[in-house]
Structure formats: C-alpha cells, structure tokens
Amino acid sequence: MSAVPIRVVVSDAPFDLGAEAAALEAGPETGAVVTFTGRVRDVAGGLRWMEIEHYPGMTERALEGIAREATDRWPLSGVTVIHRHGRLAPGDRIMMVATASRHREAAFEAAAFLMDYLKSRAPFWKKEVTEDGAEWVAAAEKDEAALGRWDS
Amino acid sequence: MTIQVLYFAWLRERIGLGRETIETEAATVVDLVAELRAREERYAAAFADMATIRAAVDQELVPLETPLSGAREVAFFPPMTGG
Numbered sequence: 173m174s175a176v177p178i179r180v181v182v183s184d185a186p187f188d189l190g191a192e193a194a195a196l197e198a199g200p201e202t203g204a205v206v207t208f209t210g211r212v213r214d215v216a217g218g219l220r221w222m223e224i225e226h227y228p229g230m231t232e233r234a235l236e237g238i239a240r241e242a243t244d245r246w247p248l249s250g251v252t253v254i255h256r257h258g259r260l261a262p263g264d265r266i267m268m269v270a271t272a273s274r275h276r277e278a279a280f281e282a283a284a285f286l287m288d289y290l291k292s293r294a295p296f297w298k299k300e301v302t303e304d305g306a307e308w309v310a311a312a313e314k315d316e317a318a319l320g321r322w323d324s
Numbered sequence: 325m326t327i328q329v330l331y332f333a334w335l336r337e338r339i340g341l342g343r344e345t346i347e348t349e350a351a352t353v354v355d356l357v358a359e360l361r362a363r364e365e366r367y368a369a370a371f372a373d374m375a376t377i378r379a380a381v382d383q384e385l386v387p388l389e390t391p392l393s394g395a396r397e398v399a400f401f402p403p404m405t406g407g
Contacts, residue, residue, distance in 0.1 A: 210407050225332055225333055225336075227330070227332060227380070227383070227399060227401070229383055230380055230383035230384075230399070233383055234385075255406060266407075267406070267407060287407060290406050290407050291404075291405075291406055291407040292403065292404055292405075292406075293385065293404065294404060294406040294407075295332070295380070295399075295401065295404055295406075296404055296405060296406035296407075297332060297333035297401065297402065297404065297405055298405045298406075299333070308333055308334050308402065308405075309405045310403075310405075311402070311403030311404065311405050315407075316403075
C-alpha cells in the first residue's frame, strides 16, 4: 500500500486546483477523483485578511501521516493535500484535498476523513483581522467530535 | 537537559517570543509547564487555562503527562484550526 503516491504541499503560494485534480487522473484504473477546497470566508465586521500560522516541520509530518493513514484505510490510487500559510485575502483558497480511487465511495470517504483530521490534528492556527482588530479563530467543538466517527 | 521550546499563535503572542532554549530537569511536559509558569507573570498568564493548551514533543502531538526524557524540542500551542 505504501506505493500509493502522496503529495503534500505546505506553502504561502497559491495553487492550481485544476492542475492538481488532473494530476490524480493518471492511469485508466482511476475511476473517481474527489476534491475539497477551503476558502477564506468573509466575516461580520468585514475581514481585511486572514493570517495562518503553522509549525514548519511538524505540519508536513502531520499531513503526511494523515494522508498515509487514508491510503491504509481506503483503496486509493493517489492523495494530494495542499495547505497555505501566511496572509490570505477573503475569497483566496486556503487548502485542498484530493483523493483518487477506482470507485467514488472510497474517494469521498477518504476526502472526508482527511478533512476531519486536518481540521484539528494538523498544526495550523488562523487569525482573522477585521477593522475592529485581530482575533485568533477558536477551535470548534464539532470539529473535535467529528473525529469520533473514524474510530474503529 | 537542554531543550528547544516553541510557542505558537496566542501563546507566542502572550509570552512574547516564538522559541527559546531552556535548561530543565522537568520529568514531563506538564512539569515543564509548572516551571515556566513559576518564571514570570507572562508565562503564568499564557498557561493559565490548561484546557486550551496542546503540546508536541519532537513534533508529535502528545498528552501533557508525556515524559520528556530524550526530548529535543517541545512545542506549546492552542487547539489547531486548520482546513
């Protein structure tokens, strides 16, 4: 299973969603590619920008570990996880996950699993800067609870 | 032993630095927190509510009771908000 290609990118640069999804279409046995994209949402009071801090080194390791876990659980032919850091404007893409498999069930489930884990197990911290000041985004209880459905 | 201690997000802001080298004999992560708290008010304030603190030892997320033997790098941060 370790032969499944995993692509993890942590960068301040924008990424090409279409090219990343297309790259997972290699091979005629891949019947399904699922992508999820997270974007910077505007907030009440008007978001000036979002600042994303990360832990260089640990972040890449954590994402690779989560991606590896997904390839152990589902019959995937490829996984891509891209997450940006630094200053992002409303509407900018923050991150994406993409999964490829023979059939859609594995690709959908693996993408949901990656998102649930990435939310509360990958070392990123978001800060929202509005006209009123700057505030760290609090972790949501529901994000922690969402991990429970993957216990087995 | 000598360890690198890292702080992220609001912990970094409250303590006023992102990284420091510390000489400690603390047995566990939580013992290290107790040492830091006793140092100065800004540390005590940053570590006031341990329910909001997560830790990593050598870049692995760990429970606060984890032993520090052999650790080179310990990081403290609030719950993560990726995605």
